[in-house]
Structure formats: structure tokens, C-alpha cells
Amino acid sequence: MNIRLSQKERMYLEDGKSQEDLCVKKYQSFSNQAEDPELKKLFNKLAAEEHHHLDIINSLLQGKSPDLSQGHNVQQNLSKDQITSSDTPNTSSDAPNTLESSLSFNSPSDKLLLNDLLSTEKYVSSFYDTGVFESANKEVREALQHIQREEQRHGELLFNYMNSHGMYNVK
Template identity: 35%
Template sequence: MQLTQKETELIKDLKTQEQVCVDKYAFYADSAKDPELKELFTQIKKDEEEHLNSLNQVLAGSVPDVPHNKESAAVTYHPKGHYSAMSNDEDKKHDQLLCTDSIANEKYVSGAYNDDLFQFASHKVRELLNHIQTEEQTHAEMIYQYKTANGMTA
């Protein structure tokens, strides 16, 4: 498959964003105080690495197949919760900030996929970008679930 100049530029921009996501989740997994949040960020980071890998394949001319009818990871994610709803300690505030920032970033990246998808001629590329966008939404949903379980959404 041959990408146009414009399509190539769009994939490169998306790659830059995915690299930021990988780096950010590595940094946040390291920085989070609650082990359960560290684990969530580490898990999401693996998805971001896969996104980066998929985009590299597209640039190299082959579009990876997307899994069909795969259950969303948000359906099976049930965070135990570490912080009490009443607590207002520094660790909780710290972790809450990481969550809020991550959700904002996922929303931004998801929007970029949604916009860029409309520019591609290839059905397979559109399918892949749509799949990645759905996973970004899943990331945001899981982090939201974490916030809810930790009394961070009030």
C-alpha cells in the first residue's frame, strides 16, 4: 500500500503523539504513589507501544489487522480503590492530578484520530485508526473508573 504525502505526514504526527503517550505513561507509572495506579499506567503504556508499532507498520507499507469483537478492557477492569473518599492527603492529590492529566491527553489524542481518519483512502488504514481511537477512549474510561473507585470524581 502506498500512502500519499499528506497521509504520510498525518501518520508521522500521530506517531509523535503516541511516543509522547509511551513516555508519559512510563513517567507516570514511576511517579504514581498507589501501586494499583502504577499497574494501570504500565498496562496502558503497553497499548501505546502497540499503537506506535502499528503506525510504523503503516509507514512501511503494511497495515496490521485489527481484532474484531474484542471485549473492551474497561469492561473487565475493577479497581479496588486505595484512597478513601474523605481523604485529602498529598499522595491522593498527586495521583488525582496524574489521572486528570491523562484523561485530558487521551481525549486530545482520540480527537486527533477521529479527525485524521477522514483523510485516508485505504479502508484498512481507516479501520486501524478507528480501532486505536477506541482504545484511547478505553484508556480514559479505565482511568475514570480508577478515579471513581478512589473518591476522586467529586
């Protein structure tokens, strides 16, 4: 199926392409900078998800129907691997079960990386929200909705990590 894009949709997708490229680069770079191995793993998985978003946008810009299923597999793996491990303090038998030991990777530099990425995800999610309302083409709109849901999930994963490591306290 060949997708015909309006000028507005094409411009929006080009902007989205730039946003997704930046997200991929940030997650990859921040993975190299993170101190916590669990955080490195999370950043690498989210970089792969952002790369999939870039693939979706490139498909649309080429007039092709995007494959939305690949990102779902990454998201399922994130749910299984990340949510359970980041929400649970480190209670290995080698370490005492104290708040201090469970937050052993609670570094100021990791917190800065997480704050930056959470802000990025908030912006990107709102960017896609507007794009959904500005798209006349149903397939473009559905792809943007799909990406937006995943961006919101990224924000949730980042928040959960921060909250479980005492970096973002909800009072």
C-alpha cells in the same frame, strides 16, 4: 500487501507516531511517580497498549499491514484486571470498611497524573477522529479507528479509577 499512503495520510501518521511516543513516555514516567500500586499497574498496562499503537503506525508508515490483534489482548487483560479492581473499594479484612480506608491511595499527586493523562487521551482520541475522516486508504482508516477505540477505552479506565477514588465526581 503493500499499502500506498497519500501525502496527507503519511503526514497524519507521522503526527500520530509523535503522539503515541509521547503517550508511551508519559505512562511509563507516571507509573514511576504514582503512589497507588494499582495505578502503577494500570499505567504500565496502558503504556504497553500505547506502544502497540506505535507499532501499528510504524507498520503503516513502512507500507505494511498492521497487526491489530495484539492490542486487543492487552485490552482484554485491562478489562479483567483493572475494571473490577478499580471500581470496587478496598474491603480487605485487615482494614475497616470505610470510605477513608478505601481511598487510602487518593493522593493529590496521583490525581494530577490522572488529570494529565485523561486530558491527553481526550486530545489523542479527537486527533484520531479527524484522521479517520482524512484517510482515503481503507486499511489506514480501519487502523486509526481501532486505535481511537482503544484510546477511548483508556480514557474510560482513567475516568473509572478517578471516579471510584473520589477524584472525579459526576453530579
